[in-house]
Amino acid sequence: VISKARRFPASPPPVEQVFPGIWSIPVPIPNNPLRYVLTYALELEGGGIMLVDSGWDAPEALEGLEAGLAVAGATLADVRGVAVTHIHPDHYGLAGRVREVSGAWLALHPADAALIATRYGDVDELLGQVAAWLRGAGTPEDEVEPLTRSSMEIREFVKVAPPTLLIGDGDPIAAPGWDIVAIHTPGHSPGHVCFHERRTGVVFTGDHVLPHITPNISVHPQSGSDPLGAYLTSLERMLSLGPLPALPGHEQRFPDLEARVRELLAHHEHQLEQVLELVVAGADTAWEVTMRFPWSRSWDRITGFIRRAAIGETHAHLVVLERRGLIAHEGDQPLRWHPV
Numbered sequence: 001v002i003s004k005a006r007r008f009p010a011s012p013p014p015v016e017q018v019f020p021g022i023w024s025i026p027v028p029i030p031n032n033p034l035r036y037v038l039t040y041a042l043e044l045e046g047g048g049i050m051l052v053d054s055g056w057d058a059p060e061a062l063e064g065l066e067a068g069l070a071v072a073g074a075t076l077a078d079v080r081g082v083a084v085t086h087i088h089p090d091h092y093g094l095a096g097r098v099r100e101v102s103g104a105w106l107a108l109h110p111a112d113a114a115l116i117a118t119r120y121g122d123v124d125e126l127l128g129q130v131a132a133w134l135r136g137a138g139t140p141e142d143e144v145e146p147l148t149r150s151s152m153e154i155r156e157f158v159k160v161a162p163p164t165l166l167i168g169d170g171d172p173i174a175a176p177g178w179d180i181v182a183i184h185t186p187g188h189s190p191g192h193v194c195f196h197e198r199r200t201g202v203v204f205t206g207d208h209v210l211p212h213i214t215p216n217i218s219v220h221p222q223s224g225s226d227p228l229g230a231y232l233t234s235l236e237r238m239l240s241l242g243p244l245p246a247l248p249g250h251e252q253r254f255p256d257l258e259a260r261v262r263e264l265l266a267h268h269e270h271q272l273e274q275v276l277e278l279v280v281a282g283a284d285t286a287w288e289v290t291m292r293f294p295w296s297r298s299w300d301r302i303t304g305f306i307r308r309a310a311i312g313e314t315h316a317h318l319v320v321l322e323r324r325g326l327i328a329h330e331g332d333q334p335l336r337w338h339p340v
């Protein structure tokens, strides 16, 4: 999920073979500005397909995935494994359905696997935590309930399925004919992983690094205490890979991962400066900072889940500023921020 949509290509990219044996398949996300998630099908030595991500659980998505696999000369039954970058519905939602048809293994990082039950199962406890967090952020009382429930609709697009494999940082992925390792890149999600295919040099970046839009990095009850700090560290780790070709989860593939990572690091430094200026100017809650922040559209047009994600993103920047010793906070409901 992304809070700051800017440019989108005019139409989804075609199903295409982007490297020998690697197919890019845009899977539709109905009624969503992102419009599609890019899943990737890797032809395995000895037959079969491994998927990176799956799309979400909707009939149009399943049809799109099947149609894309057909272009690659495969069917759902050929899928041997689904390596999932993170548990957001657009990446993980359909994986359980694919596993039902094919018996494929399903791999997730343990930090995201641990969130499945509370997020997609019995959510009462999580909803209470979200409401408490929103109050801590200074959200006006009449907005707390609707914003708390704003993520509920999206849960329908997940076929809840436990992973059959847990993948940690540096773990190899069992994909015959390929040399793939997982890189743990927490930030957008605590268990987000990228996959580095070392034979071609290509990196599957999920939502960690996208070519134009910036992924939402939010404080929320399942984010860990400093998600932006984690994200910046995860970005810095990508720099050591160098200028490799990237296959992202949205938009389109791009040729230089390192250059884009540097842009994202600069973007967040700039956003940290903007948030600090607002706190210095007297905005003393995450809500106040968020309302005054120069988003790409006006505040009254930022509604529902996007509004909640914006508050979470501001909060994430406040936490980093505090860790850097530039601001501090008091209180709890709400947390009140001030410069030091």
Ligand SMILES: [Zn+2]
Binding pocket: 001, 086, 088, 188, 207
């Ligand atoms: Zn995501």
Ligand SMILES: [Zn+2]
Binding pocket: 001, 037, 088, 090, 091, 207, 249, 250
């Ligand atoms: Zn996504």
